[in-house]
Amino acid sequence: MTAPIPFERPVFVTRPVLPPLGDYVALLETVWQSHALTNMGPMHQMLELAIGDRVGAGETALWNNGTSALMGAIRALELRGKVVVTPFTFPATVHAIALLGLEPVFADIDDESLTIDPVKIEEVIVDGVSGIMGTHVYGRFCATERIAEVASSSGLKVIYDGAHSFSRRPPIFPDDPTAIGDITILSFHATKLFHSVEGGATVTMDPELNRRLKLLRNFGIVSESEVELVGMNGKMSEVHAAMGVAMLGMIEGEIAQREAVASAYAAGLEGIEGVRIVAGNGDSMQYFVIRIDPVAFGSTRDVLLDTLRSMNVVARKYFSPLCSDMDPYSALPSAQNLPVARTAAREVLALPFYGGMSADDAHRIVEIIEWHHGGGRL
Numbered sequence: 001m002t003a004p005i006p007f008e009r010p011v012f013v014t015r016p017v018l019p020p021l022g023d024y025v026a027l028l029e030t031v032w033q034s035h036a037l038t039n040m041g042p043m044h045q046m047l048e049l050a051i052g053d054r055v056g057a058g059e060t061a062l063w064n065n066g067t068s069a070l071m072g073a074i075r076a077l078e079l080r081g082k083v084v085v086t087p088f089t090f091p092a093t094v095h096a097i098a099l100l101g102l103e104p105v106f107a108d109i110d111d112e113s114l115t116i117d118p119v120k121i122e123e124v125i126v127d128g129v130s131g132i133m134g135t136h137v138y139g140r141f142c143a144t145e146r147i148a149e150v151a152s153s154s155g156l157k158v159i160y161d162g163a164h165s166f167s168r169r170p171p172i173f174p175d176d177p178t179a180i181g182d183i184t185i186l187s188f189h190a191t192k193l194f195h196s197v198e199g200g201a202t203v204t205m206d207p208e209l210n211r212r213l214k215l216l217r218n219f220g221i222v223s224e225s226e227v228e229l230v231g232m233n234g235k236m237s238e239v240h241a242a243m244g245v246a247m248l249g250m251i252e253g254e255i256a257q258r259e260a261v262a263s264a265y266a267a268g269l270e271g272i273e274g275v276r277i278v279a280g281n282g283d284s285m286q287y288f289v290i291r292i293d294p295v296a297f298g299s300t301r302d303v304l305l306d307t308l309r310s311m312n313v314v315a316r317k318y319f320s321p322l323c324s325d326m327d328p329y330s331a332l333p334s335a336q337n338l339p340v341a342r343t344a345a346r347e348v349l350a351l352p353f354y355g356g357m358s359a360d361d362a363h364r365i366v367e368i369i370e371w372h373h374g375g376g377r378l
């Protein structure tokens with residue numbers, strides 16, 4: 001096989017989706033007319049309703065980003081002491097715990113779903129643990145039924161980081177009373193399929209929790225004369241909400257385009273030994289992730305990544321390094337023994353995946369992977 005031709009310009013793992021500029025400007029004109037720039041104005045209300053509709057279950061509150069939504073969720077549930085959490089996630093999940101002065105306790109993941117393993121959760125629950133936080137990795141749901149059982153038998157609260165979960169066709173959540181946990185957070189960061197540049201949301205089935213979440217995002221203020229909770233500024237501005245409103249019309253088209261890219265990848269990767277597709281097949285269209293078995297494939301993920309980078313394909317190692325290996329957490333006792341997560345972190349690779357890519361781009365990336373598999377190196 002002759003060496004593939006490198007891409008002329010870098011192909012990144014994702015590229016933010018943008019609505020037509022005119023649509024956004026038209027919405028900004030109404031913001032200008034209203035002189036309402038933030039504090040849950042008309043755009044915010046419109047977007048909150050629309051997101052709640054698409055979520056289709058429970059009650060939804062908008063936040064200025066997914067990380068403050070996570071912190072709000074922890075405060076709303078009054079978690080204290082220690083929180084069991086997955087090491088295989090974006091740093092924000094674990095940072096939200098630590099920023100609030102709580103201690104993360106890592107539990108290993110399940111090898112198939114790459115989400116926190118309920119059996120491992122039970123093993124690490126000690127005195128002082130008040131909650132469990134799992135991440136729906138690449139939109140694949142945690143074992144929510146089993147986790148609900150573990151939580152209720154130990155009196156723990158459950159928060160899910162569903163940052164990748166909104167990037168799919170509805171229903172967003174399975175029809176299962178345990179699917180949302182006590183609170184699920186969503187992220188609307190610019191890199192997510194649906195975004196408001198920066199933004200996020202909380203979803204809960206409990207109206208009282210939703211009331212507390214809404215207070216927490218606005219300094220705990222109930223009224224001019226009453227502040228009920230230690231709150232923060234977690235409000236989404238009108239300028240961001242307008243972007244979200246403009247983006248609502250982009251979701252279906254972007255999903256359809258990503259489905260076409262995913263099919264092109266899947267068809268090409270099918271025959272390559274040692275490559276397994278682990279995301280990009282409907283759970284969420286946020287990422288297209290493969291897992292490299294170094295023995296069967298004949299090369300490690302890291303060496304393949306070097307080849308891809310040399311061809312201008314900027315694939316990413318989501319999620320590597322593990323949160324448990326990051327400086328603030330690596331000395332924790334629970335960070336030491338996480339063999340399943342460690343292997344996964346060595347083997348996963350997120351390939352470029354966004355609607356603006358062509359099927360031909362996907363074919364070329366597959367060719368590079370095939371060439372590398374066949375021993376090709378630059």
Ligand SMILES: *Cc1c(COP(=O)(O)O)cnc(C)c1O
Pocket residue numbers: 065066067068089090092093135161163164187188189198199200
């Ligand atoms: C994007 C992301 C976040 C962070 O969300 P922000 O809106 O950027 O704060 C948290 N967790 C996961 C799994 C994410 O992918």
